[in-house]
Amino acid sequence: MPVLRHLLLGIAAVSFSYALPTAAQPAQQNGRQIERVQAPSIADQELATYRFESFTLSSEDGKRHYKIEVGIPKRPAPATGFPVIYMLDGNAALTNIDTTDLTAMDALSPTVLVAIGYDINGSHDTTARAYDYTPPVFKDGVEQKEIEVRGRIGGGAAEFLELIETRIKPEVDLRAPTDHSRQTLWGHSYGGLFTLYTLFTRPELYQRYVAGDASLWWHDGFLVTDTFTHFDRSKALGKKIRLMEGGNRSKSRSASDSRAQWSAKDIVRDLQMDGVDISYENFSELHHGQMLRASLKPALRLAATPPQ
Incomplete structure (x- = not known):
């Protein structure tokens, strides 16, 4: 395993310059901040093992x-x-999947890939994802509207979760038969925050959860101090949950409340005490952006791994 991990880290470090920094450039589309991507994705290629459809x-x-x-x-x-x-941030996710990943998945179990992206010419719609991927905030039982963090409105995760369940999943099922007992959710950064929000509020929706460098710091760590504290741990039993962080991050970056000083590692330790199948891995050699690729690769393989 150490050899395999070092190989994956090497691939991520070398290829990151191709996949993100040189390709992503801030831009504006209809008043929204967009990160442009120049590299073609796996969906643009003629493949022996997959065909792609979009809607x-x-x-x-x-x-x-x-x-x-x-x-x-x-x-x-x-x-x-x-x-x-x-896969959240689907535009970026598809540029970080290659034929090697598809071959590895095919050897385990051919798996449907669903890249949930934005209809833009770029990797991330930073305005839209800031709303979609961040949890609603409550104070004294009342939802707070127009929550703004770093200049962007958030708090729309409940709406986005409903959109996935009622509009995206049914459309996917019309295009490919999927096994609803083998569904995986992956997200990075704000997407990782949404992945954990889904786990803590609607754990029955997926059997496997993978979060890379989740933005637990958002709104002074609200997801941890509120949502996680009310989470019924027994509902995570039988799930496979993988949390990963880069850059040796240890605590929420902008939380001022000491209760919010939680890291992904703390969440893992807490759930492990309740018998949950959850693991933590730190990629100290990688920075935040590189963790998209580093966390996506094992997520793809976990999704394709047959139940034991």
Whole structure:
């Protein structure tokens, strides 16, 4: 395992300059901050093992616009359907998947890839994801509206979770038969925050959760100090949960309340005490941006791994 990990780290470090820094450039589209991407994604290639379909939709209020790419194995589906991985920041995710990943997944279990992205010419719609991926905030039982962190409005995770369940998943199932007992959710940064929000509020929706460098610091660590403290740990039993961090981060970066001084490692330790199948890994050699690729690779393999 140490050899494999060092190999993965080497690949991530070398290829990161191709996948992110040289390709992503801040830009504006219709008043929104967009990070541009120049590199083609796996969905743009002719592949022996996968074909891709896409569809678009908009949020109920018409403010956010999504493009969902669905990678469907070119194999007969099992009787129970294909396992499936739902990936947040789908535009960026697809540029960090290569044919080696698809081959490795095919050897385990052909898996449907669902990249939930934004209908933009770029890797991230930073305005939209700041809303979609961050949890609603409550004070004295009342939801606080127009929560602003770092100049962006947040708090829309409950709405976005409903959109995935009621509009995205049914559309995916029309395109490829999926096994609802083998669903994985992956996210990085704010996407990692959303992944943990889903686990702590609707754990039954997925069987496997992978969060890379989750932004636990958001709104003084509200997800930990409020949502996690009310989480029924027994509902995580039987799940497989993997948390990863880079740069040897240890505590929430901007939390002023001492109760918010939690890291992903603390969450893992707390849940392990309750018998939850959850693990933590720190990639101290990698910075925050590189953790997108570093956490996505094992998530793909976890999604394809047959149940034991």
